[in-house]
Amino acid sequence: MPKLLRVLKGAQEEVPPIWLMRQAGRYLPEYRALRADKGGFLALVNDSTAAAEITLQPIKRFGFDGAILFSDILVIPHALGQDLRFEAGEGPRLSPPLVDHALEALQVVPERLAPVYETVRQVRAALPPQTTFLGFAGSPWTVATYMVAGQGSKEQGETRRYAYRDPAAFQAIIDAIATATVDYLSGQIEAGVDAVQLFDSWSGSLSPAQFEQWVIAPTVKIVQALRARHPETVIIGFPKGAGGKLPAYARETGVDAIGVDETVDPAWAHANLPADMPVQGNLDPLALITGGETLKSAAHRILAAFKGRPHIFNLGHGILPDTPIAHVEQLLSIVRDR
Secondary structure (H helix, E strand, O other), rough: HHHHHHHHHHOOOOOOOOOOOOOOOOOHHHHHHHHHHHHHHHHHHOOOHHHHHHHHHHHHHHOOOOEEOOOOHHHHHOOOOOOEEEEEOOEEEEEEEEOOOOOHOOOOHHHHHHHHHHHHHHHHHHHHOOOOOEEEEEEEEHHHHHHHHOOOHHHHHHHHHHHOOOHHHHHHHHHHHHHHHHHHHHHHHHOOEEEEEEOOHHHHHHOHHHHHHHHHHHHHHHHHHHHHHHOOOOOEEEEOOOOOHHOOOOOOOOOEEOOOOOOOOHHHHHHHHOOOOOOOEEOOHHHHHHHHHHHHHHHHHHHOOOOOOOOOEEEEOOOOOOOHHHHHHHHHHHHHHH
């Protein structure tokens, strides 16, 4: 069994496995070259051969312990019937926005997910046996913020207002995303991923009561449904920004492992999360950009804090486009050769 998968299942390793969120992307010259050749981001996601190559690029260059599927969390609203496009310099756009359009008016198009499953099959066939293959999806709250507003928004204010104003309508959106996500992740598992991660990138914007309602509750439904279909598949939860609500998320959702963002003190996380739960994280992406002694000190602090529990070394969020290749190599040396 690959090292990363062993740790996700509860094993402790003297040298922790390492992978980086968004490790397949813009900081790599080979990615930039392929994107320039193939076209825009969505075109790459839907080109299974290109997406498989991108998924494998950081494995070939760095030998990470995990490969993360190259795709996007917004393929789910696209499959639920919203139009999806990426504006240069402005990010994703979904239409029609559900803040003023009915969910029932959307025409579900599940075949839009077929290229992702084909990407998984191609990566599975090419991946080294020692590398764990990670699939993923966005969690319902985070995906809903885009579906309601039609785009990313500051503090997700429009979606939070909508959820307060019409909780029944918003619950229907959350339920639709959760149901589609179970089928989507199940499809990834059947195509060949070893484990899956739920990204709740905007969970930090919610009050405690809303966090229970819109983050924890739908995650419980997804975890239970996936576990019924695929009892051996590991599920990682990553509620970015959860802070003090992390222990409740870890206890209540049923996820097997938990991702910790860079704002959380790793010593606090170690003390407050379930003792045997694998933890993933949580280097600040800006410390990676800085490199040198700053990177070394930050990495050693995390390694020391999580010693004595199953730990996957990772960033606290995605790697940034201006990250120097040499600093990634330095980090690998710190974690593996210390």
